[in-house]
Amino acid sequence: MTLIGSDPDELRALAVALRTAGTHLATTRQQVDARLATSSWTGPDAETFRADWFRGRRVVLAQAGDLLLAASATLIRNADEQDRASAADGGAARRPGAGGPTDYTAQALRRAGIDPATWDPNAGVDGNRATIEAVYAYYAQLYRDNPEMLWAGMAALIGPSFYAGFRDLDTFADLAGLARGILSSPLAGTLPPDIRSSLTGLAAMTAADLESEFRWYERTFLGMQKEIFLDLGPQHEAYRSAGLAGVKSLLDDGTISQQAYDAWATIDEGKRTGNTDLIEQGNASLLRREQSEIIRDQYDAMYQRPVTGPALTYLATLVGQPSVPGAKSFADVFPLQVSTDVGVGPKDIDVHTPDRIPFTDGRLPQLGVHGDNPLQGSVTVTTPLPAGNVAHFADRWALIERDTLPAYQHLSRDQVLQVLQTPVGPRSDDYVIRSRIAEIARDLATHWRVEVRQ
Secondary structure (H helix, E strand, C coil), rough: CCCCCCCHHHHHHHHHHHHHHHHHHHHHHHHHHHHHHHHCCCCCCEEHHHHHHHHHHHHHHHHHHHHHHHHHHHHHHHHHHHHHHHHCCCCCCCCHHHHHHHHHHHHHHHHHHCCCCCCHEEEEHHHHHHHHHHHHHHHHHHHHHCCCCHHHHHHHHHHHHHHHHHHCCCCCCHHHHHHHHHHHCCCHHHHHHHHHHHHHHHCCCCCCHHHHHHHHHHHHHHHHHHHHHHHHHHHHHHHHHHHHHHHHHHHHHCCHHHHHHHHHHHHHHHHHHHHHHHHHHHHHHHHHHHHHHHHHHHHHHCCCCCCHHHHHHHHHHHHCCCCCCCCCHHHHHHHEEEEEEEEECCCEEECCCEEHHHHHHHHCCCCCEEEECCCEEEEEEEEEEECCCCCHHHHHHHHHHHEEEEEHCCCCCHHHHHCCCCHHHHHHHCCCCCHHHHHHHHHHHHHEEEEEEE
């Protein structure tokens, strides 16, 4: 579908309308799924409805939503192509980035089809659902159009994990139930004192208290997503509009740090020389800056939240699963281990025979034994719990650096693009707690390993 001669702003407005409609259908599907999963409705009518829903209506609804979202993405691409054509023809070049960082921000918002006047984290997930999905669709399009923008590709790929986190907050009571389950299991004895205390507080909260906490975390998470976009969106627009010179303009007026500029300079050198290692290095620097500077304060605030902070962030670490093919959870990479000494007697033994015959001057060859006591040893229990908390930057970056980023870099570009063909909303279905609760429960029951060392 190509709409030659149409006004780009009108195309983007239509794209927003189509995306909103597609998102509404996806939301409706998710709500019906959730209601059926938790409903006590039984009998012939219930079975007939469930069969009709899962075999027919759900599929049709999903297909219609996907078509609307795909059409929205096509309109955005057409609008971008007309902007580029206008600039190339010497017409009224639509290059908002030429004016500075504020214009690059406007350019990023426009390309994403986001109205800044309605992007309000205080409105919650329900008030921002279309915007949430538009952010990840924008990152995906950046990567499709610019192979060197690996950060954008990873952000689009990891989107379902983050979006599932938004949706999980809507089931805060499930997290309180998980807290009660852990406290009543053998796992409780392995927990650090601050986590155990916070889990106890979370498990005891009333429904009203849980609702209030849910709203606070919801606003914080949505604010994190917005801060990331407003920081890195303009940088990407500056680079794709004016190359490294565009990024330099952001450095010169103090919008970005030298660290951010250096990351783009590394990417640019890699692109010019065909050095993929430099491209990966520069994008990894953008990723580290995102985690260490842009959203660090929000993560710290969540952990420091009275009563629920340590518990909720620890539970998020436990149940979180990066939506990158091949990536592992925190507990898989850094499991909590508990060790203790067991046995009888000292750890080491030191026994020698006498060196002379008692009551005489006769000498004897001295024999002796020195070494580990065979009745002593240590036992190390590896639990299915995480030995860390993603709310702490050091722990979060350790997981990214050790596993998540290498898993992403191991994927081919075609593999990433294949995954990104499915919008973030449907992809997030597999990562919400209610979709993974059986898997989580199984892991908590079976992922134990005991190692005895003498």
